[in-house]
Amino acid sequence: MTDDRLPLAELMAKTGDGDFLHTIAESVLQIIMEADVDGLVGASRHERSGDRTTWRNGYRDRSLDTRLGTLNLRIPKLRTGAYFPGFLEPRKTVEKALVAVIQEAWIAGVSTRRVDELVQAMGMTGISKSSVSKLCKDIDERVHAFLKRPLTGDWPYLWLDATYLKVREGGRIVSVAAIIAVAVNTEGKREIVGLHIGPSEAEPFWSSFLKDLARRGLTGVKLVISDAHEGLKAAITRVLSATWQRCRVHFMRNALAYVPKGQNTVVAAAIRQVFLQPDHAAATQVWRQVADQLRTRWPKLGACMDDAEHDVLAYMTFPEQHRVKLHSTNPLERLNKEVKRRADVVGIFPNEDSIIRLVGAVLLEQNDEYQLQHRYMQIEGMAALATPMIEEAQPLQITPKAA
Secondary structure, eight states, rough: OOOOOOHHHHHHHSSOOOGGGHHHHHHHHHHHHHHHHHHHHHHHTTOOOOOOOOOEEEEEEEEEEETTTEEEEEEEEEESOOOOOOOGTTTTHHHHHHHHHHHHHHHHOOOOHHHHHHHHHSSSOOOOHHOOOOOHHHHHHHHHHTOOOOOOBOOOOOEEEEEEEEEEETTTEEEEEEEEEEOOOOTSSSSEEEEEEEOOOOHHHHHHHHHHHHHHHOOOOEEEEEOOOOOOHHHHHIIOOOOOEEEEEHHHHHHHHSGGGGGGGHHHHHHHHHTTTSSSHHHHHHHHHHHHHHHOOOOOHHHHHHHHHHHHGGGGSSSSGGGGGGGGGGGHHHHHHHHHHHHHHHOOEHHHHHHHHHHHHHHHHHHHHHHHSSSSGGGGGGGGSSSSOOOOOOOOOOOOOOO
16 A cells, blocks of 8 residues: 655645644545545555455545634545545534534624634634524524423512613614513522513503413512503503512602702612611601602602602512512613623614524523522512511601600
8 A cells, every 4th residue: 555644844845834734634634534445445546456346536625624724625536335534424513513602602792793703713714694693593492492481380579671772673773672571489589581572661562571471371470570661550450460569779760860969869868768667667657758858849859759659669568588679670680781781792683583582592591590599589488478468557656755
């Protein structure tokens, strides 16, 4: 048999320093293929042998993407039978792995342009913007299975919050709300239970979303925590028969808008006295006292507090050990920031399906992390939810000081 190996010195003479490893890789793989074919044929090239079973029949070109760049290989062909090198067999797996890398990069917030640069940096020929989008559609199956999964058991607490994203619609760029729903079950475990895209102010939108959650098995909801979206309260009452908790943080921002900036600190401190009270009755009493004090200087602020009293203090009727996480949508803050961080890379989404694909993948990833964490809420307080806990506000008893 002939020796197809090239001496190291000859290879170095044929290539520059930058192409040396690339050429070595091509030569080694070519030697492997030639040796394989020698064994199949029963003889080396131009060798006469009684053990010969077939003859060579030229080559076919095939490229192989590696970390050293794209290797150009010449695969030997046979007159009878077929030969395909074993080291190229895993290519399908490699291609699947590459698709997975591209998907994960896109989910992680890498733009399609940067994905193309990443692929080229790995020594491959790059990938078009449309190809990236096509590959990422494979995420849809996992995302839809996650977002449409059945929900079992009771879910006493439900948080709803909106993140606004830009999307192309009918030749225009519009802002839509991506509503994220997070719930806690009676075991104290937290899960992301839903995602919906649409106009957040419309009551039909909220009703449709909540009905979809109910169809999937969301039952036993006692309290829904969200910002003050128009139409949401009616939808909660009609679909879930649950109490609504207006986000305390958002309320404070709305209330302080009626006050000059120089007085914000003082007014905020006065209102926060309400939230330091031990129970619903005391909180209601202090709320009314603070509202009466503030309305003398800022009538609109007093009216705002009158309207918001029951909704902002709704959480005070629930178990004390749960209240710290019930008064606002702050538990969703970190999740929303992560969604925005990754969505900002895209900028303007081409359609709503692409929003669901990306945001849904982020939520799927975050939900997996939730499952590895400890209970989000103490399970001891869940038993108290079975009994009525709303207390009637009683007048605050003040004992006069002795003369």
